[in-house]
Amino acid sequence: MRHDAVIIGGSYAGMSAALQLARARRTVLVVDAGRRRNRFAHAAHGFLGSDGEAPGAIAERARTQLLRYPTVTWIEGDVSGAHPIDDGFRVRVEGGDTHEGRRLVLATGVVDTLPEIPGLAERWGRSVFMCPYCDGYELDRGPLGVLATAPMWFHHAMLIPEWGPTTLFTNGAWHPDDSQRTALAQRGVSVVEDRVLAVGGERATMELEGGHSIDLAGLFLMPRTRMASTVAADLGCDMDEGPMGPFIRTSPMKETSIPGVFACGDVARAAGSVALAVGDGAMTGAATHRSLIEAFHA
CATH class of the missing domain: 3.50.50.60 (FAD/NAD(P)-binding domain)
Structure with missing residues (x-):
């Protein structure tokens, strides 16, 4: 036919x-x-x-x-x-x-295509997201993270604080300049530059180089x-x-x-x-x- x-x-x-x-x-x-x-x-x-x-x-x-x-x-x-x-x-x-x-x-x-970080893929769509308009409200203003994975990382990090206190994880791949750091600080965004070794925990615990970790309600990234x-x-x-x-x-x-x-x-x-x-x-x-x-x- x-x-x-x-x-x-x-x-x-x-x-x-x-x-x-x-x-x-x-x-x-x-x-x-x-x-x-x-x-x-x-x-x-x-x-x-x-x-x-x-x-x-x-x-x-x-x-x-x-x-x-x-x-x-x-x-x-x-x-x-x-x-x-x-x-x-x-x-x-x-x-x-x-x-x-x-x-x-x-x-x-x-x-x-997600970064090859252990634990990330298993949480994709559950506690690791791309779009805050789709998933941010349900995180109930809990601690949020942005994983810098693409050139739009700064835009993403500036946007996410609307849904909760935010930490930017540069993962050693991106380095904010002085003007970006000032803008992020004005939005209340903390910057962590340690490499991310894995994502664990019930929601999204960022396990970082050096042995410390940060618990999050949700993590955002741009794949x-x-x-x-x-x-x-x-x-x-x-x-x-x-x-x-x-x-x-x-x-x-x-x-x-x-x-x-x-x-x-x-x-x-x-x-x-x-x-x-x-x-x-x-x-x-x-x-x-x-x-x-x-x-x-x-």
Whole structure:
């Protein structure tokens, strides 16, 4: 079957894009590998109407609602390749099956790469976080930390005190200059320059070089990201470099540099949350539908 659109990625952005197309009575195929970026978190916050719910529950409810539309087909699997054909694209799913769509929407997401510090990965999404708007409120103004992992460390350290008394851990990798130290002090941020050996404890105890440790209610860092799929690169989509990693460049109408290929969600913007992904997907679905109409009248 030839679909109006094939959407690669069935998390929040992909489903939101699919919903707009389904409501326009277009045929949509969603191919999803089942690896949501926030699957490590117990709760999602800041998403109007679902604040505090489990991310998996939000996603499953959205999927159930989406599949009520008879023009939507869902396949679980990884996409191993995609290439242009006459008036559309052919997508190959691992295992050999191929599917065609007049338009292609990339909602493939990104993968977070954490520093190789023992105990960090085990606490990711539980007491180690990226976004204070998503997770800061629940830490109840307890002692917080910022682990300097990227050039945006200063911005992060200046932001976090809104949610609790903050300590910046430079881990020996970053060195605040005099003006930065003054600004941090004005925000009440303590600076620890010892190397972090491990993260332990019930929440996030920073075990430091020299044998001492600092107990925290939560730790924030900005991980390096990489694209979860190579499809965009294989197609030749132009990229931009964000503060944490590359993302797909899109027009204001969410089309990539490859005509007929659209992108949304974390793979197509420099910041991410459930709310942003859903909004981005809705815009992309509507723009994709509009492109089908414009092609008909061309």
